[in-house]
Amino acid sequence: MRFGPALAMACVAWLCAGCFSIRVVSGNTVPAERVAEIQPGVTTRPEILEWFGAPEDFTDPSGLRRVFADGVMLPEDVLHLPYADVLVFELTRGRAKGVLLLLFNYLEVHVANDRLVVFFDDQDRVLYYGYRAGADALE
């Protein structure tokens, strides 16, 4: 009987415990195998658009992305104005997980991007490009 209240508390604590895991994806996949085919001075803008589709500035941001951006959970936009000589392709991945206990809660949120930025010369050929597969770590 002496352990009764402690046992009851332990049961309540166990029943109140919970955990969550949330994964969100926003944007279009940036195919890494195509990135390897980009050749500065050779690859043209139409080829880039054919391989990667519509770039960021010309896609309609999804509602999810707007919610994330307003909640300051996303990195800032790479470009606020369309630059004639730069195209940006991006996939954003978010992962949240946490433990909810009676007296202690812990949550962890990761947001990262796969991002490709391509610069063009005045002949519409790739001048240089940068690619990072940051979202892969969150899969």
Place this chain on the structure above:
Amino acid sequence: MRWSSGLLVLALLLAAPGCTMGRWYVGSPIPGNPAELLRIGSTGKADVLGHFGPPDRMLRQKSGDVFIYRYDQRNSSELRIGTPPFIGIGAYTLFHWDKDQDKSDRLMVFFDPAGVVSAFGYRAGRGELEPF
């Protein structure tokens, strides 16, 4: 002893301490040491993109582009003493302590009109984060 146990349960119901910790990571770590990889007057835009990948933000100035790289981390800690969260009606808080730290590793690279690094600044702000 039965009374003291009951008293302990009652005390915890009236003033249970609750602790919440949060960690937020936005972006990707900045690879490498900019001081070793960047040379003013010689490193080109292609090299910067090769070393550090695409920037998180770009600015265009008359005197050349600016690349901004940023890896943000926010640590939050909260201690609250009051009624447990499952008590809705009549809930109260006796003590509330909250600490939020938002720091970032930031690299800003300035280019001249020819696309060569003219200046850069780097700060590893995440190193200043305290665990609690």
